[in-house]
Amino acid sequence: MSKEKTYINIVIIGHINSGKSTTPHHLIYKCGGIDNRTIEKRLLELARLQSLLRRLNESSIQHLLPKS
DSSP, rough: OOOOOOOOOOOOOOOEEEEEEHHHHHHHHHHOOOOOOHHHHHHHHHHHHHEEEHHHHHHHHHHHSOOO
């Protein structure tokens, strides 16, 4: 016996930078629409990008410091 899904259409209206994209994405996440494997892959990518940004930031600061 298959479970029938009910589909709904939602329109989100709001000012720029008011969370119009974040809200439905969070709702999909909370309802189980994103599997754990995808979340783990995104977290690994986030850690890699954070490391890269940290190294870039450190190297750009080194150029600004006076040479001793």
